Amino acid sequence: xxxxxxxxxxxxxxxxxxxxxxxxxxxxxxxxxxxxxxxxxxxxxxxxxxxxxxxxxxxxxxxxxxxxxxxxxxxxxxxxxxxxxxxxxxxxxxxxxxxxxxxxxxxxxxxxxxxxxxxxxxxxxxxxxxxxxxxxxxxxxxxxxxxxxxxxxxxxxxxxxxxxxxxxxxxxxxxxxxxxxxxxxxxxxxxxxxxxxxxxxxxxxxxxxxxxxxxxxxxxxxxxxxxxxxxxxxxxxxxxxxxxxxxxxxxxxxxxxxxxxxxxxxxx
Amino acid sequence: xxxxxxxxxxxxxxxxxxxxxxxxxxxxxxxxxxxxxxxxxxxxxxxxxxxxxxxxxxxxxxxxxxxxxxxxxxxxxxxxxxxxxxxxxxxxxxxxxxxxxxxxxxxxxxxxxxxxxxxxxxxxxxxxxxxxxxxxxxxxxxxxxxxxxxxxxxxxxxxxxxxxxxxxxxxxxxxxxxxxxxxxxxxxxxxxxxxxxxxxxxxxxxxxxxxxxxxxxxxxxxxxxxxxxxxxxxxxxxxxxxxxxxxxxxxxxxxxxxxxxxxxxxxxxxxxxxxxxxxxxxxxxxxxxxxxxxxxxxxxxxxxxx
Amino acid sequence: xxxxxxxxxxxxxxxxxxxxxxxxxxxxxxxxxxxxxxxxxxxxxxxxxxxxxxxxxxxxxxxxxxxxxxxxxxxxxxxxxxxxxxxxxxxxxxxxxxxxxxxxxxxxxxxxxxxxxxxxxxxxxxxxxxxxxxxxxxxxxxxxxxxxxxxxxxxxxxxxxxxxxxxxxxxxxxxxxxxxxxxxxxxxxxxxxxxxxxxxxxxxxxxxxxxxxxxxxxxxxxxxxxxxxxxxxxxxxxxxxxxxxxxxxxxxxxxxxxxxxxxxxxxxxxxxxxxxxxxxxxxxxxxxxxxxxxxxxxxxxxxxxxxxxxxxxxxxxxxxxxxxxxxxxxxxxxxxxxxxxxxxxxxxxxxxxxxxxxxxxxxxxxxxxxxxxxxxxxxxxxxxxx
Numbered sequence: 001x002x003x004x005x006x007x008x009x010x011x012x013x014x015x016x017x018x019x020x021x022x023x024x025x026x027x028x029x030x031x032x033x034x035x036x037x038x039x040x041x042x043x044x045x046x047x048x049x050x051x052x053x054x055x056x057x058x059x060x061x062x063x064x065x066x067x068x069x070x071x072x073x074x075x076x077x078x079x080x081x082x083x084x085x086x087x088x089x090x091x092x093x094x095x096x097x098x099x100x101x102x103x104x105x106x107x108x109x110x111x112x113x114x115x116x117x118x119x120x121x122x123x124x125x126x127x128x129x130x131x132x133x134x135x136x137x138x139x140x141x142x143x144x145x146x147x148x149x150x151x152x153x154x155x156x157x158x159x160x161x162x163x164x165x166x167x168x169x170x171x172x173x174x175x176x177x178x179x180x181x182x183x184x185x186x187x188x189x190x191x192x193x194x195x196x197x198x199x200x201x202x203x204x205x206x207x208x209x210x211x212x213x214x215x216x217x218x219x220x221x222x223x224x225x226x227x228x229x230x231x232x233x234x235x236x237x238x239x240x241x242x243x244x245x246x247x248x249x250x251x252x253x254x255x256x257x258x259x260x261x262x263x264x265x266x267x268x
Numbered sequence: 269x270x271x272x273x274x275x276x277x278x279x280x281x282x283x284x285x286x287x288x289x290x291x292x293x294x295x296x297x298x299x300x301x302x303x304x305x306x307x308x309x310x311x312x313x314x315x316x317x318x319x320x321x322x323x324x325x326x327x328x329x330x331x332x333x334x335x336x337x338x339x340x341x342x343x344x345x346x347x348x349x350x351x352x353x354x355x356x357x358x359x360x361x362x363x364x365x366x367x368x369x370x371x372x373x374x375x376x377x378x379x380x381x382x383x384x385x386x387x388x389x390x391x392x393x394x395x396x397x398x399x400x401x402x403x404x405x406x407x408x409x410x411x412x413x414x415x416x417x418x419x420x421x422x423x424x425x426x427x428x429x430x431x432x433x434x435x436x437x438x439x440x441x442x443x444x445x446x447x448x449x450x451x452x453x454x455x456x457x458x459x460x461x462x463x464x465x466x467x468x469x470x471x472x473x474x475x476x477x478x479x480x481x482x483x484x485x486x487x488x489x490x491x492x493x494x495x496x497x498x499x500x501x502x503x504x505x506x507x508x509x510x511x512x513x514x515x516x517x518x519x520x521x522x523x524x525x526x527x528x529x530x531x532x533x534x535x536x537x538x539x540x541x542x543x544x545x546x547x548x549x550x551x552x553x554x555x556x557x558x559x560x561x562x563x564x565x566x567x568x569x570x571x572x573x574x
Numbered sequence: 575x576x577x578x579x580x581x582x583x584x585x586x587x588x589x590x591x592x593x594x595x596x597x598x599x600x601x602x603x604x605x606x607x608x609x610x611x612x613x614x615x616x617x618x619x620x621x622x623x624x625x626x627x628x629x630x631x632x633x634x635x636x637x638x639x640x641x642x643x644x645x646x647x648x649x650x651x652x653x654x655x656x657x658x659x660x661x662x663x664x665x666x667x668x669x670x671x672x673x674x675x676x677x678x679x680x681x682x683x684x685x686x687x688x689x690x691x692x693x694x695x696x697x698x699x700x701x702x703x704x705x706x707x708x709x710x711x712x713x714x715x716x717x718x719x720x721x722x723x724x725x726x727x728x729x730x731x732x733x734x735x736x737x738x739x740x741x742x743x744x745x746x747x748x749x750x751x752x753x754x755x756x757x758x759x760x761x762x763x764x765x766x767x768x769x770x771x772x773x774x775x776x777x778x779x780x781x782x783x784x785x786x787x788x789x790x791x792x793x794x795x796x797x798x799x800x801x802x803x804x805x806x807x808x809x810x811x812x813x814x815x816x817x818x819x820x821x822x823x824x825x826x827x828x829x830x831x832x833x834x835x836x837x838x839x840x841x842x843x844x845x846x847x848x849x850x851x852x853x854x855x856x857x858x859x860x861x862x863x864x865x866x867x868x869x870x871x872x873x874x875x876x877x878x879x880x881x882x883x884x885x886x887x888x889x890x891x892x893x894x895x896x897x898x899x900x901x902x903x904x905x906x907x908x909x910x911x912x913x914x915x916x917x918x919x920x921x922x923x924x925x926x927x928x929x930x931x932x933x934x935x936x937x938x939x940x941x942x943x944x945x946x947x948x949x950x951x952x953x954x955x956x957x958x959x960x
Contacts, residue, residue, distance in 0.1 A: 118530070
């Protein structure tokens with residue numbers, strides 16, 4: 001038995017290492033989940049020592065002061081930024097994938113640069129601009145910043161999808177009596193949609209999770225990551241772990257369900 | 269999910285034009301400009317101009333303040349002061365980022381390889397696994413590492429039991445802890461582009477190499493690795509650049525002795541209020557990264573990626 | 575299903591003086607062509623000869639640099655693709671992956687605002703023998719089934735002309751043969767004009783009423799497959815449609831109904847009806863299966879033309895044995911001998927006499943400085959279009 005296991009490991013050692021690395025990615029998630037069930041006072045040390053199980057934190061996920069406002073604020077910012085970045089980025093990807101025009105490489109450089117710039121530089125330079133222009137920091141400055149850094153990722157994602165699209169499909173649509181508008185709505189858009197959805201999901205998570213750029217441009221507002229940051233200095237309420245675990249579980253299940261559905265459809 | 273897989277290579281290889289002839293070819297010339305205009309304006313207004321503004325700020329007279337205003341005096345000394353005063357932080361940033369990149373490449377490659385070529389029908393599930401940690405805020409995950417690496421945590425007690433000597437007998441608040449945090453946080457940025465380029469690798473090429481007397485090791489170094497070079501380049505850039513500018517890991521998992529240049533910039537901007545100094549540091553950081561990236565890309569022999 | 579009016583209304587496809595340039599490259603060069611209504615027309619040529627570009631211009635997917643395209647009397651040259659009564663079966667099919675088979679087939683009818691299409695779609699599925707497949711997705715179908723969906727999706731619109739761009743290129747040999755017969759059956763059934771682009775000469779010959787051989791953007795020859803095979807018009811066609819032995823000859827005179835030629839010092843004659851020219855330099859051509867082998871000059875039937883030679887190679891291919899025979903002037907002639915079991919196989923090195931009936935030869939034009947017959951580029955990959 002042990003011998004056979006050893007044989008399998010020897011034959012699949014790359015897969016074994018890969019799975020170990022994958023497991024490593026989940027280690028902190030496990031800790032967060034464990035901490036979410038930990039009995040603790042408000043300012044208890046953030047540790048797994050003296051562990052006592054409780055469901056109380058899950059019964060009151062927004063029990064800690066200010067956590068609900070921060071969470072909802074982040075959701076709102078992420079939603080707006082996602083819509084903005086996805087629309088602007090999708091338009092740009094269509095121009096880049098479908099048209100020849102002057103200034104193409106300059107445009108590509110402008111899209112690439114934000115991805116190659118450390119967040120701290122983007123955040124600080126934007127702060128300098130807002131201060132110089134006398135723009136009050138707050139909700140809209142955060143949204144402006146988030147759309148800016150999500151934009152490049154949207155363009156890259158949607159453009160990849162567009163590049164993989166067989167141009168003959170659009171020709172076939174036109175051949176079958178679909179005019180330009182119908183071809184776009186009935187063929188191009190549905191086929192590019194997975195790329196747009198992926199770009200939107202990416203934007204949402206980038207925006208929701210952003211701390212560095214937000215920290216520079218938020219003024220007195222406190223987003224969810226900033227709330228965690230503040231809590232890390234003072235003492236971490238267990239509800240943060242509850243929300244972290246719940247977010248992970250919900251998104252993971254959603255993605256998994258989507259994967260299973262597409263698997264079943266393919267093999268049906 | 270597959271679109272996320274494209275992310276890495278796409279981001280660097282974004283310059284490949286796909287100018288297929290479009291049906292009819294009767295497109296109007298202004299259409300691309302209209303499509304591009306809002307996005308370009310946004311990037312110019314909120315990225316390019318602020319960057320130039322920051323460049324200008326870095327040359328202001330540092331004796332001013334936000335209240336009294338700054339005078340443009342082409343004060344290049346801001347740069348020499350910054351580099352002289354914070355050389356250690358610069359060195360640490362580059363060093364930590366380089367080590368982080370190396371380690372993520374070493375552990376990320378087998379994972380990407382396993383997903384792309386050994387994943388079979390579990391491929392998509394494994395890919396979800398790589399992205400899944402993103403679903404929890406990275407600050408929460410970094411705080412979890414604080415728990416794991418703490419003095420009474422599982423890692424330290426295991427190492428103690430194995431009699432592995434630790435500096436000061438602890439792990440948290442040391443350089444290795446900061447690097448561990450960086451590695452963890454940026455691993456997916458390495459794995460995704462690697463996966464994207466390995467997925468395009470035809471497994472028959474490896475079989476052909478085996479058929480032509482290549483042993484597994486040379487099969488890897490002569491065939492798989494060269495063909496996945498675009499992914500390696502994309503992954504190292506996507507890891508190195510943000511890691512060099514990061515300050516969260518140093519602050520949460522280290523002490524002031526592990527602080528990186530990001531911590532200095534952050535405090536100069538948000539706590540000290542020394543805008544010219546902070547701007548000079550930001551630009552020095554960008555310049556350093558740019559030089560290193562250019563040298564690296566030259567070496568890697570794939571110049572077209574930029 | 576729709577018997578089109580064969581009366582006085584002109585519904586032929588006319589291509590008039592069409593040229594298409596991509597930058598400095600001329601893909602189609604002053605092409606003029608008429609495809610009669612209801613015919614099965616094949617455009618045959620190697621990759622890069624301009625056949626697919628021609629098809630795309632008829633479909634409206636490419637705009638001609640010069641010239642006009644007419645459907646009957648209607649000038650469609652500048653008409654958008656969706657305004658033309660023309661449909662295409664694309665190479666590798668271009669089925670919409672996000673739509674079911676039913677929705678793929680109904681696509682054209684829906685775009686034209688035809689509501690009650692369910693019955694028509696079912697009829698189409700039946701015509702291409704895919705009853706019950708309507709709810710599937712293209713990815714769940716085999717190559718041959720996808721091909722038939724592509725056909726149904728185009729045919730349901732009852733176009734005036736159906737364009738087929740290498741429609742069988744992606745199928746394996748056996749399926750391709752089967753689909754050739756199937757396509758021919760459907761064409762006869764619906765009576766629509768089919769314009770079929772292919773690089774496979776056998777496919778063009780089995781299916782089409784009329785074949786046009788294209789080369790470098792021009793039509794080399796146009797005609798019924800048998801006529802073209804039996805009496806090719808140019809050296810290119812002689813070697814593109816099947817194989818030919820071409821001898822560089824010079825016409826020496828005319829004697830009654832016969833034309834006399836000289837090649838490599840030997841004299842030959844053939845009927846004037848088999849000659850494209852009666853003076854100057856020419857290629858004397860004979861198909862390999864029209865050549866016979868005799869052991870000695872005495873065994874050659876009277877009236878046959880003959881050349882001595884030595885067998886240099888023999889390959890057994892089942893139905894026939896293919897011999898290479900070196901003629902006295904050094905060139906090799908290809909001879910196909912059917913394996914009918916009558917003659918014993920010949921060993922390499924045997925002395926033989928190659929002979930043929932004069933009326934099986936043909937005489938075509940040759941430039942005076944040409945001594946080696948032009949060979950068309952062999953098609954290396956199946957399904958590689960222009």
